[in-house]
Amino acid sequence: MDIRDVPEAHLDRALELAYLVFHEKPDEEKRKHHRELMRPCERIGAYDGDTLAGFVAAHPFTLSVPGGELPCPGLTFVSVAPTHRRRGVLSAMIAELFRRATAQGRPLAALWASEDAIYGRFGFAPATQGLSVEIDSRRPLALRVDPDERPLRLVDPADAPAVVGPYFDATRAVRAGRIARDAERWRGEWLPEDAEEDAELSPPRIVALGDPGGPLAGYAVYRTKGGNDDTGTPGVVRVDELEADDAAGAAALWRYIASIDLTGTVRAWGRPVDDPLLLFAADRDQVRVTGLHPGLWVRLIDVRAALTARAWAAGADLVLEVRDPHLAANAGRFRLTATARGCAYEPTGDAPDLTLDVRELSACYLGGTRVRHLVRAGLVDEHTAGAADRLDAALRTDPAPHTADEF
Template identity: 55%
Template sequence: MVARVSMIEIRHVPESDFEQIFELSDIVFHGRTDDAERGARRWRFLLAHRIGAYDGDRLVGFMACLPLGMTVPGGTLGCSGVTFVAVLPTHRRRGVLTAMLDRLWSDLAERGEPLAALYVSEAAIYGRFGFGAATRAISMEVATDRPLGLRVEPDPGPLRLIAPAEAAEVVGPLYGRAATRRAGQFLRDGRWWAKSVLPEADEEDDDLTAPRVVVLGEEPRGYAVYRAKQGDDSIGVPGVVQLVELEADTAEAEAALWRYLASVDLTGRIRCWARPVDDLLPLLAADPDQVIVTRTWPALWLRLVDLEAALTRRGWAREVEVVLEIRDEHIPANHGRWSLRAGPGGASCTRTDSAPDLTLAVRDLASAYLGDVPVRRLVAAGLAVEHTPGAAGRLDAALATPAAPFAADQF
C-alpha cells in the first residue's frame, strides 16, 4: 500500500535503503552512526515493520515498528513498539509524521494488533496523536561504601554468575513469571535477550564492562543483570555497579541480590536508571539514606489503536458498567460512545447512544489502561468529565492492578 501527502509518498522501506535511514538519523539526532551502531540497529530494522516517507527517491521520514507482545492485566496483547522516528528538518510541518502514523494505524488494524507503544524524545508531540504516558519509572542511587543493611533476611540460596549466552534459557522463565505479575513488560525470545538486554557493549557508555548475570538458586528464584565501571581513587570517584534489571520471586530473593550488588569489590555506588515506582529496595533498606530516588519520570507511552479489543482483552479487578465517551481525532473507529461492561469474568465493549458517565480523550484512557494514572485524578485535573457521580471511582477499582506497571525493555 502506498499513500501520498502532496509530493511525499508513504511506503515500505526496503533493506537496500538502510543507509538512507542512518543518514537521516545523523541529520535529525545530530550524531554520527559508526559501524558498531549500524550493526546494533540493523537487527531491529530487519525485525521491524518499516514505514518511510519519500520525496522522490530520498527518504525524508522514517519509523520502525517492532512486533512485540506486551503484558496487560490478565494476559498479553500484540503491541507495535514504535522507534527511530525521524523527519528531515526540511520536511517538518508538512504532515509527514501524521501520514506515517496514519499508515501505522491502518497496518495495525489489518494485523489485529490493538496497541502501540513508544518512548518519547519530545513528549509534546505524541500526546496529540493519542499516546499517553502509561508507565512511570524511578532512577535510584545506592551508596555502597558501607554495608547495605536490609530489614528482611536475604534468601540464603547460592549465587552464581552465568554467561550472557545462557541467560535466555536459565532466567528467561523467571522473567516470564515476573512479567505476568506486572503490566507493561514485553515478551522476549533468545534474540531479544542477546541483542537488546545483553549486548556486549553498552550503547550509552563505552567505559562500562560487558554484562554480568548473577542468579540466585539452582532453580532460579531471582537474577540481576549489571555492568560495572572502574573508579578513580586519586580524585575520589568510586567504582560503579550499573544495574540493568533485577527480577525475583520473593522479597527475600530480591534482598539477596541487592546485598550481592552492594558487595561487588572496588565499587562504592549502585546506579539504577529505571526501576518500578513501587520497587521494594527503598522499603528494604535499613538506612533509607543509603537509597536515594533521584528522579521519577514518565516512561512508556501507550496508544490504544483498537479500543474495543484493548478493553475486552485485558483483565478486570472488579465489576463495572459504565458508558465512556472517547475523543479520538486520529482513529475514527475509536471515537464516540462505548458501553463497557467488565469484571473478573470477562468484558464487552459495544457502541451505544446512551448518555455518557465519563468523557475523556483516548490519550488519557491510555494513561489509565495499565493501572498507572487514576481516572479520578484525570477528573480532578479537568482532563476528564465525570457526568455520573462515582463513575470514575468505579472504573478505577476495575482497572486496579496489584503492582505498578513498568517496562524494563528499551527499544
C-alpha cells in the same frame, strides 16, 4: 509525500536520516547492528520524489497486558528530515501505521518518547513509570528484612536466554507492560558486550539466586565501572534489571550488588514504582530515589479490542464518551460492562459517566495511571459521582505495570 514501505535496499538511507535527526555518528559496528535491528521491522517511509524525507520503524512486539498479552508494534527510529518539518510528514506516517495495525488486528502501539510534546497529540500517553535509585554502598546495605540465604551464582550472558529467560517470561504473566524477549533480543539488545551509553562500563554480569539444580528465586543484570583514585570517585555498579520471587530474594540480590568490591555507588535506572527495596531499606538516606520519569508510552488503536482482551480487577458498569480525532471508530459513547470474567464494550446512546480523550484511556489501560488523578488534573470529565473511582477499581493491577526495555 508518497507514503510507502521502505525496502531493505533503502535501509542505509533510512538510518542516515535517523542519524541526521538524532545528531548521531555511530561507528560501522553500530551501523551494522542497526541494520540487523531494522530488517524484521515494519518500515514506513515518506518519499518526496526519490528523497526519503521521513521514516518510522515498528518492531513486531508482543506486550503483556493485565491477564494476557497482545501484539503491539513498537515504534522506533521515528525521524523527519529538517527540510520537511511542519508539512504533515509524521502525521501521514503515523496514520498509515494506525491503518495497518487496525487491518492486521494489532490493537496497541507503544514507544519510548524522545520528545514528550510530539506523541501526545497522536493519542500516545505514558502507561508506565520508572524510578531512578541510588545506593551509597560504601557501607553495608542496611535492611529491615532477612535476605534469602540460598546460594548466588554468576551466569554466562550467553546462557541468559535459557537460564534466566524463563524467569523473565514468568514476570510477564503477573506484571503488565513487558515486551516478550526471544534469544536474539536477550543477546543483541539486552546483553550487548559494549554499553552504548558509557564506554567505561564493564560487559554485562548476571547473578542468579537459588539452589543448584533447583528453580531460580531471582536474578540481577548489572555492569560495573572502576573508580578514580585521583579524584576519589568511587566505583559504580549500574543495575539494569533485578527480579525476585519475594522481598527476601530481592534483599539478597541488593545486598550482593551493594557489596561488590572497589565500588561505592549503586545506580539503578527504571525501577518499578512499587519496588520493595524502598520499603525494606532501613536507611532511606542510604537508598535514595533520584528521579521519576515516564516509561513506556501506549496508544489504544482499537479501543474495544484492547479493553475486551484484558482482565478486570472489579466489576464496573459505566458509559464512556471517548474522543479520538485520529481514529473515528474509537470515538463516541460506549457502555463498558466489566466483570471478573471479562468485559463488553458496545455503542450506546445513554448519558456518559465519564468523558475522556483516547490519550487518557491509553494512560490508564495497564493500570499505571489513575482516572481519579486525571479528573483532578482537568483531563477527564466526571459526570456521575464515583465513576472515576469505579473505573480505577476495575483497571487496578498489582504489581504495577513496568518495563525497562527501551527500543
